[in-house]
Amino acid sequence: MLDTKQLLDRFISYVTIDTQSDPHSKSTPSTDKQWNLAKKLHQELLDIGLEDVSIDENAYIMATLPSNVSHEVPTIGFISHFDTSPDFSGTNVKPQIHENYQGGDIILNKAKDIILSPAYFEDLNKYIGNTIITTDGTTLLGADDKAGVTEIVSAMAYLIKHPEIKHGKIRVGFTPDEEIGRGAHKFDVEKFGAEYAYTMDGSEIGELEYENFNAAEAKIHFHGRIVHPGYAKGKLKNAMYMATEFVESLPKNEVPEKTEGYEGFFHLTDMNGEVEKAYLHYIIRDHDKTKFEARKELIYKLGQLLKDKYGEDAITVEVNDQYFNMKEQVLPVKHIVDIAEEAMKSLDITPILKPIRGGTDGAQLSYMGLPCPNIFAGGHNFHGKFEYLPLENLIKATEVIIKIAELTAKKSN
Missing domain, CATH: 3.30.70.360 (Alpha-Beta Plaits)
Incomplete structure (x- = not known):
């Protein structure tokens, strides 16, 4: 069973580091402050026991969880980005934890009269009884995509501690500058060495996307x-x-x-x-x-x-x-979507297959030779002060990663 406190603490430690990207910069990463989290992640991957941990001159991070089975299993990957949107401030993020949400308005900032209300954000009604992580109304939260980063790191740490869960070789990757459309630009697909991967960068629980604009x-x-x-x-x-x-x-x-x-x-x-x-x-x-x-x-x-x-x-x-639309690259290997769908259903998550009305690193990576559907990371209202993340979504997304790894090994046996 996942350590919920450790999962929450990890997420908080990431979002309190400002990693806002800058579309006007020509460098990679586009802001020096992205290095602060990149270096932390690099060390954390070493600390939890992953192998082949690397960080390049552009802050792209990769690492390996070796296979623990004797039969041949496709090498799969999980990818997230650690920058946050330039649309709203990511400086001095102060997450607020609202346990056992019982509906109604959530006061984000009493002094500024900033309220997160289900009257406007109806999805809140889906999370009665959950623990809701919000902003203080002055910044974005950064669940896009530090929730995805948290889920990948936590899933790898869990698999290392639980060798009874059988899996093949898993590669993980973290990228800068996704929010300004450059997350995949300098991603070394050949070095990553996976047959296919999943970006953990969707929104509400159950989202599974392999079509985009x-x-x-x-x-x-x-x-x-x-x-x-x-x-x-x-x-x-x-x-x-x-x-x-x-x-x-x-x-x-x-x-x-x-x-x-x-x-x-x-x-x-x-x-x-x-x-x-x-x-x-x-x-x-x-x-x-x-x-x-x-x-x-x-x-x-x-x-x-x-x-x-x-x-x-x-x-x-x-x-x-x-x-371009990743669908054209994913359909020939549609089984990778089917595995993710099966993983969700086995965890009592209703898959929501729908087109992305936007882009994702996965779209570019798919055309670079790495088919890459997108899975929910669990947050809502990205890129603004009303962003929130149900803790239970963070847990479920982490469990989906673990289950995909397990199912991939089973189906290859």
Whole structure:
């Protein structure tokens, strides 16, 4: 049986270390403070007894739990990231522990009148009787993805102490900068040496994901011409009007706030301008590859229509792919999803198979040759002050890792 106090203490020790990443930095890791947890993790993996423990110049950490069976078993991996989102402060995190939650509002910060309420966050109602870990309302919590890190380390420590649980060779990996889309960029798949892996980076209990968005970004620049407005007729070109025309030409209902499930979208993330120049930045998302390509083509088509209207030099359009749907890489080895699903069911967890409306390290790793479905880490409301983690979810996710290791060895016998 897992040591609940040790699990909680480990999680608290991680989240109180600030590891916020920085999208404007060009270094890896993007912030020096990520090294503080990276070095701690490196030492902790040595202390619990893992082998081949390494940390490279970019703060990528890997380690091995050797097989304890004589028959051949596929080498599997478990991966999490230790950075936290730049969307909200991760400095001076002060977790609060609310035991035996009985429903109703949770006061995060009385002085600032910050309340976590099931009236708005309905998922809280699922956790009556649980121990809820929250923020103090001034920072994020960091369960994304320090819950995943905690679960992997704790599962490895448990397997080392319980050799009666049979398993094959297991590799673990921890990455920086996932929150800014770079977590897999310098991950050495060949060195990791697993046939497949699981990222522990989902949200609510039961989540099991092997589909994600295809993703691209679009950068559209508009070039106008300024003339004194009193004498501008037939001469002035207002770049901001061109940009507005572009925005208005895209489908009004295909935006994040009006879509769900498998529905894709165009999301305007940045805009600025003046008469002579304007700029739009979009992210483009769709699960379906054909629809994804059509969305990118529409961006180019609208750009060309405006070029025809205002001049070839008036508009420049750049569309760059960011990542792709891991489903195409996972389906040929679908049994790895089936094993995770079986592990959950054996622990009385109802699997929730659904597409990720976003990206994950696993998507990039899958296209780098490491098929990598995503499993729940247990937290909710990531990237903000209302983030919380039921302790029981932390326990269950750790148990899922242990069970996957056990089932993989059994099915290979």
